[in-house]
Structures are given as C-alpha cells and as structure tokens.
Amino acid sequence: MGRNTRKRSKTTGGKVMAAAAALTLGAGGLVVVNVYASAHESSGGNAVKRSSQGSSQGGTGQAAASEASTIDCPDVGNGLRQVPDQARAEVDKQLALLDTQISEAYQRLRSSTRALQQDGNFANNAIMGPLKDKRVATIDRIATAMGRAGDRPQGLESLAACTLRASGNQSDTGGNQSDTGDDQNGGQAGNGPVAADFVDITTVQPNVTAPRMSQEASRGTFATQCGVNENKLYNSDNVIVAPGVDNGAHHTHDYIGNQANDAFASNDDFAAGETSCQNQGDKSSYYWPVLRLQDGTEEFDAQQQGGGAEGNTGRILTASEVTLEYVGNPGGKVVAMPKFLRIITGDAKAFTNGTANANAAWSCTGFEDRQLTDKYPVCPEGSSLVRTSKFQSCWDGQNIDSANHRSHVAFADPATGACPGGFKAIPQLVQRLVYDVDAPSLNDNGRSSPFYAVDGFPEQMHKPITDHGDFVNVFDEQLMNEMVQCINTGRQCQ
Known part of the structure; x- marks a missing residue:
C-alpha cells in the first residue's frame, strides 16, 4: 500500500481538438x-x-x-x-x-x-x-x-x-x-447508492446474444492467471488518465499483474516491475475500482483523499475469483497488441457524461445471460456477484495511447466483428470478477442490510453505470505472439 515517488512517465500524443458542447447557467435560472x-x-x-x-x-x-x-x-x-x-x-x-x-x-x-x-x-x-x-x-x-x-x-x-x-x-x-x-x-x-440502484436479477430477462462467427473467425482463447490482489496493492492514482498526479482517480483501485503501477510509473518501470501473473512473460497491469460493502468498516483509507474523505467508505471486498481471458474476432484474424498499449473500458463519469462510453456489465453466477448496466444486481442465495469488463478490440495500428485515452482503440461491430476503417483487430481482453457478497435485501422501506458499491468520483454517486477497467499491455513479444497464434488457430491456451 506504500506510494512510489518515482518521477512521472512520458507519454505521447498529437495536435487536434474536437468541439464539445457545454451545459451553462442561463440567465433565466439554473x-x-x-x-x-x-x-x-x-x-x-x-x-x-x-x-x-x-x-x-x-x-x-x-x-x-x-x-x-x-x-x-x-x-x-x-x-x-x-x-x-x-x-x-x-x-x-x-x-x-x-x-x-x-x-x-x-x-x-x-x-x-x-x-x-x-x-x-x-x-x-x-x-x-x-x-x-x-x-x-x-x-x-x-x-x-x-x-x-x-x-x-x-x-x-x-x-x-x-x-x-x-x-x-x-x-x-x-x-x-x-x-x-x-x-x-x-x-x-x-452520496449513494440507494435502493433504486438495485434490482433482483431473477426479474431481469435474458439479454445477451453471441456474435455470429464467420468462417474466417479467430475462435481461440488465451487465459492468464494473475491472482485477485492478494498483495493488497491499492492506490487512488491513475497512470493512464493522470500520470504524475497523486490521487488522480479520486477513488481506490485494485491492482493485479504489474506491481509497479502508480501515478509515477514509466514504461521502463513497467518493464522492470514484478508481476503477480503465473506466466512471468505477462507483466501487464490490470486495475479497476474497488468494490466496498458499506458496513461502517474503517479501511486504511478511511481518512484519506480517494477513500473516505471523498465518500468512498466501507470494507474493501476482494474478489473471490478473477478471470482474464483474451478472445478472438468473429470476422477474422487478430494481430499482436503493441507493448505498453493502454486501454480504458467504460466511463468513470458516465452518470454525468452520459452513456456514450459506458460499458458496465453486472450480473450473478447462474444468470450471466442477463447483464445490467445501470443497476446493481441482487443475487439469490447461492449465487455470487459478477462484474464483467470487455475491452476494445480494434487498434489504430499506430498509437499506444491518445489524448482522450479512447481514440486509438475502438470496439468492433458486435454483429460482424468489423473494425472501423484503418483499425486492426487485436485480442480482446475479457475481465470477469466474482464476489461472494450478500446483496442488500430490499423492501418498500429501502434496505435491511448494507449496500455494496463501486468506488468512484464523489459526484458520480456510486452509480453502477460508472464501473470501468484499465489495462496496460506489458506482455513480452514472444508471449504476445504465442497468444495471437493460439487465438488465430482456434486453440484454448494459457
């Protein structure tokens, strides 16, 4: 849990800004x-x-x-x-x-x-x-x-x-x-959540459909085992969005894989860092906002920025299972990711930004054909909570990052797997987190047991739609090529 004080890393970028609309305080009222x-x-x-x-x-x-x-x-x-x-x-x-x-x-x-x-x-x-x-x-x-x-x-x-x-x-x-x-x-x-943010998963209709695979599809999978953050590596930094800035996330992250990740980590630091992954050729960094049970527990960050001082309170829950799987493209073959590629899936500010980049997926074991984006599920007895993050699987072929941390990657067409013009299909990271947590029992008066909630920027009210995941690719070249070959030849590897 210590904070690294290394100098900030250098990142790359280019020169154009897109216009955006603003909400304003009008003369007639708020x-x-x-x-x-x-x-x-x-x-x-x-x-x-x-x-x-x-x-x-x-x-x-x-x-x-x-x-x-x-x-x-x-x-x-x-x-x-x-x-x-x-x-x-x-x-x-x-x-x-x-x-x-x-x-x-x-x-x-x-x-x-x-x-x-x-x-x-x-x-x-x-x-x-x-x-x-x-x-x-x-x-x-x-x-x-x-x-x-x-x-x-x-x-x-x-x-x-x-x-x-x-x-x-x-x-x-x-x-x-x-x-x-x-x-x-x-x-x-x-600052949240509230009873209206939860729904009984058994009342949700199945809403997941599998993409249609073409004859050219890359059907293989590659799994990497990196633990569940047994090392309890936490901080409220975000080296992708706010490099060199302490508490750039304003909420606490779980980290698995690369153990050098903080706001000041450079690509050299990542390359030299230790990894929690079983295959030491994977030094990638996988991180996500922690999930907390709001039961009154004072965690290590209860008085700190990013933690209790910014409304992120309660007992940090460690996932009972973390699955990291790379999958292929339903329309064709995939190419290797560049080293140090950075990808963010979902939007930590989706409650105020809107849904354009939201990609939250909440469910329960035994009900994963039913995915929720704007609600937390209440799971039945014997079922565990599941958070799934699917990362962008198309890359512009040039950049490992972009100024808004989105433009250099894109999602493939969900029906055909086609990437936008000029983009190449890469292995898609699918991250699945399982938690053994008792969801609140809800009734007309609200709750009868503590809420759980994802950490977030304080003004985002802990809404489930703000869930997100972050990834920095630090696979060595040989292992990345093995992954691509495995996926393209339809095998299941790890």
Whole structure:
C-alpha cells in the first residue's frame, strides 16, 4: 500500500481538438437535468427543467438547490483528440486539477444543506460561481500549453460552466436530513447508492446474444492467471488518465499483474516491475475500482483523499475469483497488441457524461445471460456477484495511447466483428470478477442490510453505470505472439 515517488512517465500524443458542447447557467435560472433514467438513454435525451425560484443572475433558488444534488461539468478530457507531445505533461496536470475542483465543489455542496435551505443563491454564489472561475483559469492554462507547441485550440472556454443536476437519490432511512445531506443522498457516505440502484436479477430477462462467427473467425482463447490482489496493492492514482498526479482517480483501485503501477510509473518501470501473473512473460497491469460493502468498516483509507474523505467508505471486498481471458474476432484474424498499449473500458463519469462510453456489465453466477448496466444486481442465495469488463478490440495500428485515452482503440461491430476503417483487430481482453457478497435485501422501506458499491468520483454517486477497467499491455513479444497464434488457430491456451 506504500506510494512510489518515482518521477512521472512520458507519454505521447498529437495536435487536434474536437468541439464539445457545454451545459451553462442561463440567465433565466439554473438548468437541472432530471434523474438518470436508463443506461441506454443518451445524455442528449434527458429532460430538463428550470427552477421557478432562480434569480435573474442565474442563481439556484431553494427548490433547485434541494433537488439537484450532484455537479455536472463538461468533460474537457473527452474533447481532446490530440495534444502536442511537448504539452502533454502540463495538459495532464491541468485535467487532473479540473477533477479535483469538481470533487471539492461537490463536497462543499454535500456539507451545505442548511445554507442551501436558508439562502436560495448560496449554491450559485458560494459553489457554482467559484467553480466556474477556477475552471476558466485551468482551461486557459490547457489552451496556453497547447498553443505554445502548436495552434491554440479554440472554444475550450465554453466548457467551463457546470450545472447542478438531480441525482435521483432519495432518503432510504426515513430520518431527518443532516447538515451533510447523508439521509437525503443515501448510502453509508451520503452520496449513494440507494435502493433504486438495485434490482433482483431473477426479474431481469435474458439479454445477451453471441456474435455470429464467420468462417474466417479467430475462435481461440488465451487465459492468464494473475491472482485477485492478494498483495493488497491499492492506490487512488491513475497512470493512464493522470500520470504524475497523486490521487488522480479520486477513488481506490485494485491492482493485479504489474506491481509497479502508480501515478509515477514509466514504461521502463513497467518493464522492470514484478508481476503477480503465473506466466512471468505477462507483466501487464490490470486495475479497476474497488468494490466496498458499506458496513461502517474503517479501511486504511478511511481518512484519506480517494477513500473516505471523498465518500468512498466501507470494507474493501476482494474478489473471490478473477478471470482474464483474451478472445478472438468473429470476422477474422487478430494481430499482436503493441507493448505498453493502454486501454480504458467504460466511463468513470458516465452518470454525468452520459452513456456514450459506458460499458458496465453486472450480473450473478447462474444468470450471466442477463447483464445490467445501470443497476446493481441482487443475487439469490447461492449465487455470487459478477462484474464483467470487455475491452476494445480494434487498434489504430499506430498509437499506444491518445489524448482522450479512447481514440486509438475502438470496439468492433458486435454483429460482424468489423473494425472501423484503418483499425486492426487485436485480442480482446475479457475481465470477469466474482464476489461472494450478500446483496442488500430490499423492501418498500429501502434496505435491511448494507449496500455494496463501486468506488468512484464523489459526484458520480456510486452509480453502477460508472464501473470501468484499465489495462496496460506489458506482455513480452514472444508471449504476445504465442497468444495471437493460439487465438488465430482456434486453440484454448494459457
């Protein structure tokens, strides 16, 4: 659990920014997005409404402030397609600062219930306005850093304004609201989850279909055994999204495989690192947000940023089983992944970003033909909880990463296996985590046992749709080639 203080790694990138739309505080009142309805509903389809008590300067008003209980900011990182190499370190640093600013503003919102009730303009004047000012300055530093190395991007300033939005979390305790808002928001930490985030898996209809395999399909599989994090390697860093930044994830990760992974790990550190994988030719890093049982347990990070100080509380659950399997492509052969390729599947901010990059899949043993994206399953007796992450299986053939950490990889067409133009099929990592955890028994009054929840950014309310996984490929060349040959020839290997 110690923190490595090595210098940050160098990463690569390029030069273009894509436009993105911003949600703003309008003159007529605060725009508040309604409760998240479905994991399959696009963010653009959400209904909006305006506070009837908003001030003429765009203040919140008591009704809006009490209903809207999380903070929704445009994701600047998603809007960056390429960044000049010389600017990458500064841009990464400033993007991480934007996340910290949102986290701090959200924590201020949570601790201000009484002030919100007494002053209809408090949220705008004391929280949202200062947040926007900080974001304007930070986004300007991003644009300046990029401008020094190339063309200064235009339009980034439109991403500065944030909104309050309805979390959908209602009281499940029936008690009076506290100053921290715990009863209103639900969950051990006061920021989720709530009873409505859970569903009985036996009531879900089967929804999984297998892709149709062509004659050219690569049907083999390659499994690697890397343990379940018996070493208890945890930190709240994210070397892919926020290299060189302590607590860049604002939540705690489990790590298996490469044991050198922290915010400061370079490719050389990964290459020299030890691995928990049985086959020592696999030094890849596999990591994901921890799952916690909100039973009041004070973990090692109970008072730390990334842990209890940011709403991630309770007993960390270690998976009873972790399966890492690489599979082929239903439409053709696969090629080797480049060493140090980085892939993120899912979106840690999907509750506020919308579903474009969401890829959560929750289920129960014995019911894995039923996958949930926006609900946690309540498993029947004798059945265990399952988290499955399928990673992107198409690569652009050139880059091991991209400025938004997505553009260099893509998902294959689910029906045909076809990759986008210019992309090549690579082995697809399928990660399956099994937990022996008693799900809450739900009734009309909420719960009768503790909730479990995935760690996340505090403003994401521990919603199940925010589940995600991270991977850095550190297979040695010989073993990677063996994997490709195994998959392409239809064998089952490990």
